[in-house]
Amino acid sequence: MDSLIEFFSFSDPNIRYVVAGSVLLAASAAIVGSFTFLKKKALSGDAVAHSVLPGVCLAFILSGTKNPFYLVLGAFATGWLSLVFIDNIVARSKIKEDTATGLILSVFFGVGILLLTAIQHSGNAAQSGLDQFLFGKAASLVGSDLIVFSSISVILIASVILFFKEFTLIAFDENFAKAIGFPVRGLELLLTTLTVLAVVIGIQAVGVVLMAAMLITPAAAARFWTDKLRVMVILAAFIGAFSGICGAYISYIAPAMPTGPWIVMVLSILAIGSFFLAPRKGIMSRYLLQRKNQNQILEENLLKLFYKMGEKDQDYLKERSLKSIQEKRPYSFRKIKRGLQRLLQQGFLERKKDKWQLTLAGKSKGQRVVKLHRLWELYLTEKMNIAPDHVHDDAETIEHIITPEIERKLEKKLGYPKTDPHQSDIPY
């Protein structure tokens, strides 16, 4: 608890630097990454992330210092170069984009590792800590880094705000953007540059290997919760920022824990959570909808059964045993009992000792299902020219989903018929 208060009071300047750095990096990467995500360029984000490593190493070799300005410059150069290579390979050969991306990613990363190893064995004392670019170490952010990184973050966020309309259009419909005379190539170039910059400042915190997650995951998670682009981008920024704080906090209370991987862990948990829990699009809500449909089908089928048995005996309110129900409909006892119990609660059935009886409301609901079934069979045979022996299975499903409006249209279209194709009465 003490550590929590100590951390969130931000009294320690180191904590301030690390938190501010992580939040800015994560949020700006998420904002720029939203458009990378929408343009379906997730892989090229990964390629850039890996391709900045040789740039960082080269900048160190040439300048001999870990001055963030030089390192950013080097990272930017090779990150950019990788995208130019990918574009050219795709344009000038038969190699497709995914292959070209994979190719460039591994070649650049390989060269980066090569240079890094060479530097580490060169005996240059200043090199210690350069390997942090592999997996990142937000905890090593210091004041001077922060100035460089936060100014780039601000530039990134401002550019996206300024070009929001334009980026939206080229992500949605590039040809239309060209047709109305927008400088599409220039805008693409700008977006690419912003992506590279986001990667360049992000690697300090999470490293080249995990950087793609910082770009794409917040947007992917946010997309589950909203259909509005603005909301999605803002939400992605918050998801990124929140993960940044969590990562910094975790590595603060457990100094052995790396910040970057924890930021990505938190991001992933939020994304997986969204995947399961988001309304409508989430797995959970789709599962619940399925279950609701299954219950509705079971209940309506049971009421239909009661009604049809009543039709046969000319006594709709006769009490029925569990066994007589199962004879007609081979559900398991457990399933039938569950359905009956629900219908009892809903007031469509009554229980008489070990037997069950329709209420009046239950009778009319069962009657409606039977009516819809027979109307639909008649519709298929009369209007759609489907053979009478092929319509039953269709009607078994359709009877549960027809709305009162469609019901009225059906009745009218068929002229309130008396019997279905199998000469059963259609009850009104």
Place this chain on the structure above:
Amino acid sequence: MTKKADNDIIEVHDVTVTYNKKPVLWGIDLHLPKGALIGVIGPNGAGKSTLIKSIMGLVPLSSGAVKLFNQPLEKVRKKVSYVPQRESVDWDFPASALDVVLMGRFGKLGLFKRPRKADKEVAMNSLRKVGMEGFAHRQISQLSGGQQQRVFLARALAQEAELYFMDEPFAGVDAATEKAIIALLREMSDKGKTVVVVHHDLQTAQSYFDWVVLLNMRLIASGPIEETFKPELLQQTYGGKLTLLAEVGELLQKEEFPSREKDNE
């Protein structure tokens, strides 16, 4: 049979377009009249979409030039509207119908400026014209194919252009939508707008258009419907046999030959 329109608004001069070195349009010459409802008709792979893309500057020309309103496209963009094929975009994009229609205002707004109240009203009016005002705030992935096509049409209307190019606006739409769209296009052409529509259904073409461009990699005919909709011309357009043109095209691609010799290279 190629008739020159007197009051031409679109001039296509000797346009050849190649994809991967393979020519898909050969030496097209066209003059299309102002205020007409024009159908571009031909079989699959005839280059219909490519023709309007080349007019809109969306594909590079191997040769030739295009003039609209007697000027290069760059000078008249604000008077020209383009409706891409519906399948060319991802409808799962996080946007509402109104958001998409508002994009029709972006050309007039230019860079940086945000849509103003007036733009939103134009967009709403455009949605109303295509009968979609009730769906303005609906997420576009929840619209049916026909409704999505109407949204694209509304976006074009929001451009308030003089000249409209539409790529297969009837593809995958229901009969009622098709009827509504053609009525709207007719109304636009009655008001003096020029509408060029890529279409592949011969059955309906005759009743829809007043000028027809018959295309099958090369121009077969261009002229008023009563002069161009003749069996022998249609036979030439849709005739099943592979022409020598297609065969030579394949050869150019295989040998990586340029479709035109370039003197100063």
